[in-house]
Amino acid sequence: MSRVLNKKLRKKITTAEEAAKLIKPGHNVGMSGFTGAGYPKEIPGALAANIKAAHERGEEFMIGLFTGASTAPELDGVLAEVDGISFRTPYQSDPIMRKKINAGISEYADIHLSHLAPMIWAGSMGRLNTAVVEVTAINEDGTAVPSSSVGNNKTYLDQADQIILEVNSWQSADLEGMHDIYYGTRLPPERQPVMLTHTGDRIGQRNYKLDLDKVVAVIETDAPDRNTPFKPADEDSKKMAGFFLEFLTHEVKKGRLPKDLLPLQSGVGNVANAVLAGLMDGPFSYLTSYTEVIQDGMVDLIDADKMTVASATAFSLSPEYANRMNDQAKRYRDKIVLRPQEISNHPEMIRRLGVIACNGMIEADIYGNVNSTHIMGSKMQNGIGGSADFTRNSFISAFVTPSVAKGGAISCIVPMVSHHDHTEHDVQVLITEQGLADLRGKSPKQRAKLIIANCAHPTYRPLLEDYYEHAQKVCNGLQTPHDLRLSLSWHQRFLETGTMQPA
Structure with a gap:
């Protein structure tokens, strides 16, 4: 049974392939996802296929990618693999994404997680063209039930020019009521205190508000989050x-x-x-x-x-x-x-x-x-x-x-x-x-x-003691003793020899 209960949005149900065509080269895209939870399951792969095909035709096609934090191989990995990400923020942990960042293919802004939403509201991160957000359901009144992560989704839904929703029936319908989506944040000078005084306080509403006119596509999915077993503690x-x-x-x-x-x-x-x-x-x-x-x-x-x-x-x-x-x-x-x-x-x-x-x-x-x-x-x-x-x-x-x-x-x-x-x-x-x-x-x-x-x-304690004693003798002040010639020599030795230990 469909979880898209709003009549207007039910008419916008389509395939991931069709929806991905709405994301254009140069778009800044805000996607849901936080530590492998609640990320879109279908659009990233369809978008990666479009980017790869464009590159094979000799056309340029990259996007700026905004998320909540790290996501999954099905998002960061597939888009990075086809050199589809020109800019990434605020956090990532995917090995392919990391490789592209360190190779200089993708620019990366490493941002405090609490800072990004206000920066997007202020416009300092550029225009947000598209939001791609996974939800658990769309209610008859046009509100959307969040899934297993919230992250920056509220901001992406509010600020993007167009919205693509993935309604994932794998996520439990009973998640509704677990979320607290606060709409009271403001930019200076209109900011007011956030009146949360105890850990369990609920100060917002259960679901996301949607501008239904901005929703350009709805995808129905049924796919699990990337849930990795934890290693036993060593x-x-x-x-x-x-x-x-x-x-x-x-x-x-x-x-x-x-x-x-x-x-x-x-x-x-x-x-x-x-x-x-x-x-x-x-x-x-x-x-x-x-x-x-x-x-x-x-x-x-x-x-x-x-x-x-x-x-x-x-x-x-x-x-x-x-x-x-x-x-x-x-x-x-x-x-x-x-x-x-x-x-x-x-x-x-x-x-x-x-x-x-x-x-x-x-x-x-x-x-x-x-x-x-x-x-x-x-x-x-x-x-x-x-x-x-x-x-x-x-x-x-x-x-x-x-x-x-x-x-x-x-x-x-x-x-x-x-x-x-x-x-x-x-x-x-x-x-x-x-x-x-x-x-x-x-x-x-x-x-x-x-x-x-x-x-x-x-193994390293005597070496650190020696450095500290030496630094006190050669430093230009004894508040924080350092020998600036040697302070990073351990790192340099590792880069040259493969170990910080002296020969």
């Missing part, structure tokens, strides 16, 4: 999670955190899942989460009555848990809220709620500066995503990483990071499998000693 991930949970327990004992903590935010990955697993067995109850994505561990915490509510902008679930969510969405509607990412990542909300943030990183230096995005200074990995939204504004901000990478050829604790994403002013806690460094209230020199002693791998 021993290093469990150690890092253990250090973080010990730290939280200590903060409660000291009276600096309430006994049931504050709203939790965690990045995606092994360590985040290990932390969530640790919370299952920990002493904390009545937990809440104000984050970007709902992961398997959060669903487990809800099922165990350890977490009362989780707020995010998308799901990031394994296939098993995605099927559970589809089967039992009605049961989870009161415990999960999916919001636009300009609200899920809003600095005002994060600061007000007192979020405890824990994110991954590529490397940190001995003074607490963090690189989340670039390999050896120049090569993009994925992007900053929402990590800075939370790091700068959280009550506690932590970063985690193994102490070494590439079998020990790379130290993830270095004299100076090769690219700055988060400065020492915003980073409060660093964690590796070696230990935890609480950097709050520490001067740069005090941080350096703590990070080297607690977080560096034993």
